[in-house]
Amino acid sequence: MDVPGYALVTGAASGIGRACANTFARDGAAGVALFDVCLEALHMDKTEIEQKQYTPQGKPCRVVIHQVDVSKEEQVTQAVKAVVEEYGRLDYVANAAGIAMKHAGGAAFAALNDWQRVLDVNLTGSLLVLKAAAQVMLKQEPIHSSIDGRPLQRGTIVLFGSIQSVAGIPLSTAYAASKAGVLGLTRSASEDYAKDGLRINAICPGYTETPLTTMNPGVFKAMEERVLVAVPMMRVGKPQEIADGVVYLAGGRSSFVTGTALMVDGGYTER
Ligand SMILES: NC(=O)c1ccc[n+]([C@@H]2O[C@H](COP(=O)([O-])OP(=O)(O)OC[C@H]3O[C@@H](n4cnc5c(N)ncnc54)[C@H](O)[C@@H]3O)[C@@H](O)[C@H]2O)c1
Structure with a gap:
């Protein structure tokens, strides 16, 4: 994929972030920095990548890990x-x-602290990581x-x-608002720096099999049933497909x- 430099992946301890970290390393990144709130899992990622992934020059991919809450500006910076x-x-x-x-x-019944936490991590976190980088x-x-x-670039x-x-997806008030906000942030920030050689894009995954969606078996079962009617490809995605x-x-x-x-949604949003 032509990624000869150094990458930073947040949310790297699980699911799609972990797949991104492995893919940058596999595709030739010289180093991958991994951020997450869960330090223990980052240690496992680091060991796995260092043991398996080598740069095109035959050197091991350089992995560094940091315990970071992306909603906290000081920690991100x-x-x-x-x-x-x-x-x-x-x-x-x-x-x-x-x-x-x-x-x-x-x-109508969304608790304000739930709303705020989702916006803090998903939207403000995106801004803080963007700013620092x-x-x-x-x-x-x-x-x-x-x-x-x-x-x-x-x-x-x-x-x-x-x-x-x-x-829209039912009962998903804060999450949907945060993710719509990410697109606005992407578009505006990309305009700010396009002429300077800094590219800013968004990836929009569809239903994907990760701990986010599988940790509650009832929710995952409902998701598998939903994809049969709502997703033209009639299946959930894999983290690797999003990472690509x-x-x-x-x-x-x-x-x-x-x-x-x-x-990257198996056709869901073309319907
Ligand atoms: N899985 C899906 O179906 C799906 C669909 C669309 C979008 N997404 C998005 O893809 C991204 C990755 O999701 P996933 O499915 O791999 O989820 P996941 O739960 O498997 O992984 C998310 C990771 O983010 C970390 N994290 C959570 N809060 C954090 C914080 N404040 N600071 C730093 N790290 C934090 C978690 O510890 C975890 O390791 C998310 O932004 C999610 O909204 C997922």
């Missing part, structure tokens, strides 16, 4: 600073950290393609929307793509 001290630059960000919640009774990227020289040597940021960025879209948006093969939302 400090951890991004530490990553740049370690690697010397930062080329790709995939902000997969996210939480989901249903509100019993719907929007973009300030580094805008100051660095463009990276060159590992395929044909052309100057690619100063940096790329992939934010996480959802099919709920554009479609993320690494495409981050790497050189998408060098003329900015401000877009890539739907």
Whole structure:
């Protein structure tokens, strides 16, 4: 996917974020920084990637881990600073950290603290990670393609929307609002920096099999039934299928793509 530089993945301890971390490493990133609130799982990711993944030059992928809550500005800023001290630059960000919640009774009964927590992590977290990364990227020289040597970009940021960025799903008030907000943030920020060689895009996964969706077996069963009628491909997605879209948006093969939302949803949103 043409990702010769250094990547940062948030939400890297699970599901789609973990798949993104492995894919950056597998596709030739020189290093991958992993952020999550769950430090123990990040240690396991680091060991797995270091044992399996080598750069095209035969060196092990350099993995650093940081326990970070993306909704806390000081933690994000400090951890991004530490990553740049370690690697010397930062080329790709995939902000997969996210939480989901249903509100019993719907929007009319949504508790304000639930609403706030979802917006803090999914939307404010996206802004905080974007801010810290973009300030580094805008100051660095463009990276060159590992395929044909052309100057690619100063940096790329992939934010996480959802099919709920554009479609309503019952009882999902805060989550849908947060994910619609991520698209607005993506479009506006991409305009700010397109001329400077900083590309900002969103990935919008459809129903995907991760701990977010499988931890409650009843919810996952309902999801499997729903996809049979709502998703043209009639199945849930795999984390690797989302990660492939993320690494495409981050790497050189998408060098003329900015401000877009890539739907990776088995056709759900074309209906
Ligand atoms: N799984 C799906 O069906 C689906 C669909 C559409 C969008 N998404 C989005 O994809 C992203 C990844 O979801 P997933 O399915 O892999 O979920 P997941 O629950 O498997 O992983 C999310 C990770 O984010 C971490 N996290 C949560 N809050 C955090 C915080 N404040 N700071 C740092 N890390 C935090 C968790 O510890 C976890 O490791 C999310 O943004 C989610 O909204 C998922």
